[in-house]
Structure formats: C-alpha cells, structure tokens
Amino acid sequence: MSALLEVKHLNVDLNLPAGMLHAVRDVSFSVQKGKTLSLVGESGCGKSMIALAIMGLLPPSGICHAEKIAFEGDDLLKMDEKKLSTFRGARMAMIFQEPMTSLDPCYTIGNQLVEALTEHKKVSAKEAKERAVFLLEKVGITGSSSRLKQYPHQLSGGLRQRIMIAMGLMCGPSLIIADEPTTALDVTIQAQIMELLSSIQQEFNMGMILITHDLGVVSRVADDVVIMYCGQVVETGNINEIFNNPIHPYTRGLMECIPVPGKTKPGEKLGSIPGIVPTPIGDLWGCSFRNRCSLAKQECATRGLELTKISDKRSFRCVIPPVETTE
C-alpha cells in the first residue's frame, strides 16, 4: 500500500537578516491512511515549518527544497498556487494551535464553517449548513443551530478548538495536520479534544500529523513518532519502541525531564538537559545536540550527520552506538 503522504528529503531555509536559518534539514517521513504520525520537539526545532511547507503556506522568506512531497500520488511541489489551493482545506486540512486567533472575529461561526465547504465544492448554502450542524454535533457541541449564529468571542477556548476541528473536517479531508491542538487548553479539555480527534480520525479513516512538544499526548494517540532537534530528525520509530527503548541522548533527556506522577519522586531533582536550543544559522557541522549532550565525544563535532537505520521505521542520528536499556 502506498503512503497517504510521503515527504522525502525536505529542507526549509529562512532568509533572515542575520543569515540563512536552516529551519528544516533533510527530513523524510510518511503518513499512512488512518494512522497518526507525531512530530515531537521543542520550540524552534522546525516542526511547524514542516507543516507549513506541506500546506504551501511558508512565509515569504522561506525557501523549500525537497526531493518530493507526494500526497495521494500527486507531487505538491510541482503544483502551482492555483492547483494547490484546491487541495488546501479540501483534501488536507490544518488545525492551528491558537483557537483564539485562528478564527475570524468579524464573522459568525456558521459563516466560517459554510465558507470552508462552498469555497471548494459546488454545494448549496443549505447543504453546507446541514453539514456544519452535523459536524458540530460530531465534535460534541450541543444546540448547534444556535451556535452557528454566534461569534468566536462568545465561545470558550475549548469550544473554539472544537469549531476549528469541525472546520477542518468540512470538506472531508484525507489528511489532517494538527499543530499543537491542545497546548492552549486546560488539562481536562485537552484530554477531551484528543479523544475527539482520534475517534473522528478512526471514523473517517484519515491520516494525521500531530505536532506537539507534549510527550504525554504523543504516547496516548500516536502510532509513529519523529523526534526533531534543531531542524533535523534525531530519532524515529513506532510509539512503543520510542518510549520503551529510546536511543538518542536527546530523546532520553526529554523523557527524563518531565515529572510523571507515580514514577518521578516528588521533591527530587528532575533530569534536565543543560543549556538551550541553538539557532541553526550559518554553516552547520557535526551533531547539533553535542553542546548539550552528556555523552558527547570529540567525533561528535565531525561525524554524525547521517541517520542510522535499524529497521524499516526505526532510525537514529548519533555516533554513539545504541545502549540496550535494562527496562
């Protein structure tokens, strides 16, 4: 079976006054139908840039090179803007992080939902409205016909995020890109929204790219994980492999620095990664993580740019050979 989305050797550079910022460096992955791929990393690691590159929404300073970005057999890179805009929103949809700012405050919810469909498909306003009501109920919003007349400011953060999800689903896309969909929400709402996203995904058999820095969320919903650092993939694998047997020192560091009720001892020191994420500007060589890595050796500055493949899905980018964890 061919993949729903295949990204091969994607590079995104941003032409900034300070120099060329290599936001994404040689990233490859694929998303299967009905599966969730999670891009994990800290802020500035390039995960949002990947999403924008796929959607063709990079900022003007962004330059994108890739061998291919194939979506359902079509190469998105070879499309002109007009063709791409028929894909965007219709066959692949994006859910943004900030439900507060990504809805237009001047239009009602109904207007915005209906427009998402009539933009792409020849349907009457009535049919579009019916679909909007249907989807609002799907995402757990009651009294949906009166909600359609409301403006975004009249709704809470959780409701707005549900509206964003409903809007993404209006045209029945086959791929959904969720960029930090729950970061701005309370824990109780977060669990509900994730539950909703994954049940809808199963129901419509969509592929999903989940972009997040929250390993808790990832572990509960993702099938495959790509760990990113400084624009590069540092480790990939399926969810159980990544969590049970992390190889890359950065992945391990990330896992150790989050407090886990029942596992980390209250009041004791958390593992932490010293230093800060470097900015990938100018010429880069060696391993980007070496300055923060406790295992760094001399050869880390010279080698270590290639991904080592262990199996079909599993690979890592580190010169230090994998140590079998005892756990």
Place this chain on the structure above:
Amino acid sequence: MIEYALQTENIKKEYIVSGGIFRGNKPLKAVNGVSLSIPKGSILGLVGESGCGKTTIAKLILGLEKKTSGKLYIGGKEISAMSNKQVARIIQPVFQDPYSSLNPRKSIAKIISLPLRAQGLANGAADIEKKVDDIMEIVGLAPRLKHNYPNQLSGGQRQRVAVARALIMRPEVVLCDEPTSALDVSVQAQILNMLLDLRAELNLTYLFISHDLAVVEHIATHVAVMYLGRIVEEGQAEDLFSNPSHPYTQALLASVLTPDPELGLPEIQLGIEYPNPIDPPSGCSFHPRCAKCQEKCSVLAPEPIVKDGKLVECHYPDNF
C-alpha cells in the same frame, strides 16, 4: 506550634461586571471565601482550571487588587496594617510569561536591582552591584549577561532573571504564578530544579500556582484544588494525589496524560464545560459536571469538612 508564613481567612473578591446596556451590573465572585494557611518552608500548590480564581488570589496577596472582605496575614500580621512596601519586602512574585514581565528597556542588572533601589535597602552602587552578582550566581545566570537586555535572553534565562529579581531582597515567601508554563520541557525541568534548590538554600516558602498537576505533584508539599472561587479539596500533596476525595480532584488527576503508550486516552466524565462565574450553578457549584451528583447536590452547597489535616467540600466524598 506551626508558624505560618502566609494565611488567608475567608477572603472574597467580587468584581462588578456589566451584564449589557439595559441589564444592569452583576457581581462576579472570583474568589468566594478562601482560607489557606501556608506553614513556613513549605510549598503550597494551588491548582484548578483557567478562570477558577487562582490568579486573583495571587493578586490579592500581592496587594495588586483590594479584597472585598476577609483577612490576610503575612507572618502573623494583618496585611491591611502594612504598607505595600512592607508587603513587598516579604512577598515577591514570579509571573508566567517571562517575555512580558521584564521591562525591555532596562538592562538585566537594572531589572534585578530595582527592588533594592525601590526599598532603599542598598548602601551605594558598589553594594548593589555585589548583591546583583551574588543573586545572579545563585540562580545560575552568567555574570556577562548583566549588561544585556531581556530580548537577548532565552525564555529560561529570562525566567531566571525574574526569580533573581524576586529573591534579591531575601523575601520569605515567593509567589510563583505558572512559572514554567511558557517554557519548553527541558527548560521547565531546569527551572523546577532551581526552585527546589533555592527553597532549601534560602529557606523559602512558595505559593505555587499551576494548572499542570504533574508539576505540582513533583514540587508541592501541600496542595489546594480550586473550583469556581472556592477550595474544594486541600491536603498533604502525597495524600491528596494518592487518595483524592473530591470528584473534581479525581477528574483532574484522570485527565493528566502521563507518557505511557500502553494506556489509551482516559474517559473523563466532565461532560459540559466550565460554568460561567457570573451565573454560578445552584447548590454545589460542581454538580452539573459531577459523575456522582445526587439530588441534594443541586440544592444545598456543601460545607467544608476537615479530617486529619485534609479538607474536602463535598456531600459524598471518597476515601474520607
């Protein structure tokens, strides 16, 4: 006898909110009778969803808002008998967003030393400089950053500056309002470790406000859970996390997504969303979302019950 660094007694804060042009004004009870006691040297974690009044409590304690009624004691003294300057001497805040809580036009040394200068506590420029150097070393900031400006620093470094500014007068209580929620996870761990170290080193008391229960469990010795302006459960951290009594605490704990691929997403029975505080539900304010709600709950507001140092406000608490 236990010495308390900070005590509140039934404090209330009401805001008057306009209901619309012709509808007149309505009171919004942001804090509705909260009594907290923080023993010296302990860390009280205050948790709850957004809009429950956590930050209003912080503002009342800092004197940034005037309370409607109730009493507030700092180190045994009533706060209304003290000037703002005296309060600031004892309590210092660390805010959530290190990008907006530091003045972008002042250098790091100026920002950190401002409390000293405002209080007139330093003897000349040399003394200020020495104190700034000392505190920067304690919070782990490189001395070379002294003459930099906030925009040249990373999020974690900025939060360290905010902590340094809070600690330079050696206050007794530090009030941390979501100090790590704007930071990356690896930086969050650095800041949490630092806060724990500082507490031991300088004998500090923290009021730690957060919505992240995993962080609170890690750092706090006591925990108070807040819902719609009231404390619904309070107790020793260990006890409260292992035996939650209030259905709201249980639901909050169940929503925490720990990194464990074996577990799926939890089923949370918190169906409808957070109620509007202008128009709170009758009886127990949690009853419309409560899985164990019974007839009594919608009519009668529960009174707080205290047993073995644990407080619960529920008609039908578990493990109690």
